[in-house]
Amino acid sequence: MKDLKHLIYFENLLQQANNELIAEAKKKGGIAVAYTCENVPEPLLNLGKCFSIRLHAPQTGSMDIATYYMTNLLCEPSRALLERAIEGGYNFADCVITPDGCTMINRCVENMELLKTMGQDNPNFFHEYMEIAFKNTPADYDLSVLQCTNHILKPLQEHYGVDISDKAIRKAVEKHNKLVKVIREIGEFRKGDKPRITGYEFHVLCLATYVCPVDLIMKKLEETLEELKTREPDEKDWRCKILLVGSEVDDSSFIKLIEDNGAMVACDRFCFGSYPGRTEIVLNDEEDALTQVCRHYIQNCQCPRMMNQEKVYSRKQYVADLAAEYDVDGIIYQQVKFCDPWAYERMLGSSMLIHDYGYPVLSIDRPYNASSSAGQLRTRVQAFVESIEIKKIQRGGTK
């Protein structure tokens, strides 16, 4: 396929956490609200002049200092983020809002706070920690509303004078929905026998929506969407199509590695992917926007730490539904090494998707930076692709 016009531009934005658009947005008076977990309602971080930036650590190499602070037994994302913070990579942040979601990321941010890695020149800088709902019940919606009020809205208002009115929230949701619409439409081009966008390209675009000020990339995203409508797909057939499920994937080369082996990543269901992160928030006029946003996040949450059994089972159903919708041949359940929630979810999910839903599943753990274990990962993916092909042949199909 012909290269996407803006792909290199987006790829470059992902090369560093403090990318050029953040500087541009701050120059215009924007407030950079850094966060670390998909469970934080993103539109609330995009009120008024605020823009949300999800912390990530591209090009991670050595994590020695973070390893000293947190040992080598914590997941690599948590150590990579801390290392980057110590290096000064997040000095753009005007505040950090973190849920006590998974323990390791929470500890990572606590270390950032104790080491005073950010906000030295900003007297308004603050850290906030939130409790996150565990279940999908009205009590959880109430908890979420209270937590968002106390740990997002009020601090933003007190420290930066941000408008936290219902009207402002609705406006942020509108902006969020606009983004969702574009990303989801782009993602639709992954469907069918002749997809017009690869999983890698889509991942680059989708990740950029989390780590860049959205206002500043919208135009190029829209142009990319238009470009895709007329893009000529490749003639070559993919050996198979897969759905990627699991922990956050900040390293697009991991997707590339999978696709280099002939398996197209037709759908993404991982932390900070398009499912469920890029889902439209439908608001009505009868109820306040905050409650509706909180409810949306809980109802759509696919995080493994949601503990009620309905959620536990529905997470697998959600994966199966996506697999059917995107017509994939197999599923890769992956986790970053030492991630406890996804370690268990991967085990149960892969077992249920094989036995209850009949999908071939590859279950793997991996480093944060895929290149540090590329050979092993490649071998696992190659074997999986071959096994899918053999199954197809055994069923009487063709490659």
Place this chain on the structure above:
Amino acid sequence: MSNMKTVEVVYNTRERAGEKSPGKIYSEKLKVRRRREWRGLKDTLFDYSRWCYLMFGVLGKFILNPRNVKGFLRYRWMMSYLFVPHGMDKFTIGLRDEALRITHYAMNYVIADVTQAIHNCFRGDRRVGNDVAYSEKCCITDENSMVPFVMGFDKEKMHTILREVPTMFASNIFHQFNVMHYLDVAQQNGIPGDVCPMPEAEAGVSMDDDFCVLGACAVQNNTTCDGSLMGNGIIAKRLEKQYGIPTYQLATPLRHQEEDVIDYAVEQIKGAIAFIEEHTGEKWEWPVYFEAARRVNVATRCRNAQLEINSTPYPQFFGAVFSLYNDTNYMGNAGRDPYFEVLDKKLLKLAEQGYKEKRMYAKEYRHRAIVWGVQPQYVIDMLYWMVQCWGVVPLVDMLSVINKDMIAETDTPENREQAFRDMAMLNMQMIMRNHTHGGYKVLVDELWDLCEKMNADVVMMWEHMSCKALNGMHGMFEEQGRERGIHIMWVNHDLCDPRVFTRSAIRDQVNRYMRTVMREEPLDPSLEHIPDDEAY
């Protein structure tokens, strides 16, 4: 070293009766010790009488029931309980006088409590006793679960079964290799080896279908960590899908120091109570609750008093037994068993007597240590060894630093509302999670406050290698300990998997620190290297 805090060495003016070098009774060839420890006539007789009580009064009585024999043959983990008398001896190494009595009375009752739990499990178990009427009045819950949500149910009518305690938690104390099989099962099924082995082993037991199957319902709790929360999903799947036992997930907020989570925690407690009422048909009774609350307060007062004694130069009740006793009383009992009140007072009386008499566990106390982190199940005698071998007295461990406040104990309309807040508070601040969750202040800052209050110069830091909440603050402990002049003695372990760190590998970390950093010689050289890696 010059900036490091020091404490005054306390010398024992009394000669220890009986055995002077208890290290000699360990054997490389045997899985138990060569012989019992000679403690002088009076203490040996006492010790032996308690051994007889355990053998015949608790275990003998248990095994005389044919149902229990059937259960013994059905469940792999029951093998651990063959070694209970040997396990009890682990706690009494070198002990004399009040310390010996405190340890026996406390630990014997913990053992009796676990024995009763097994008995109850077998009674209702569909594969063993299959007492359906009994089972329909049972609610099963997690090993690490705090149980205030059953404080208002009459325990004679609605039975709370902590079925993971005898299966995994306690059995690992008595037989160090017992859990390995279940870890292997879990890992064969795809759970990685880097998660906490405790919930992993519990998930392994469930995968192996080796839990007793009983109960009208189950209540699960996100107790101590992401692993325990996640393991529940696997266990609940078998309970619900295979055995038709409905489960309630009691979601307990993590940021327990924040006022804005209380309402949610209260709702969760109310939900659990309603769920149990619905499935067992038993009703919550406020008089029962407030009586249990009164006993919780007695336990809290006694525990606070024990800690006061431990801040003096003559601490009396400490080590693994203090921790296990609190675990059983504070978490598993929560005021429901009246005998704990009697025992609490008895233990306090003994401790006060010991303090008055200036009784000591060893011939010198060179260092005063706070024990932080989570103790390994399979080296449960470590703290007794540490004081005997090196004169490092473990004043208190993290698992015993729990609620110090009184809860409402009088039945009034206002207190009934307050009761839910109290239950929520107790539940959120259950053992371990009250420090491992809730932000760094309860884990790091509280430690230094405790060092100050108890005049400690050493922190013996259990670094359970799969405990992410603890490990995540490793550097902070190091740096802040250095700033305060507190020795941080890191001791790595893997909680219940002796293949990762053997017992001697764990003790050697202390030996190395004492020799190379403290430049000291052991108080009792016979204990420095003891050959018990293969022992039960």
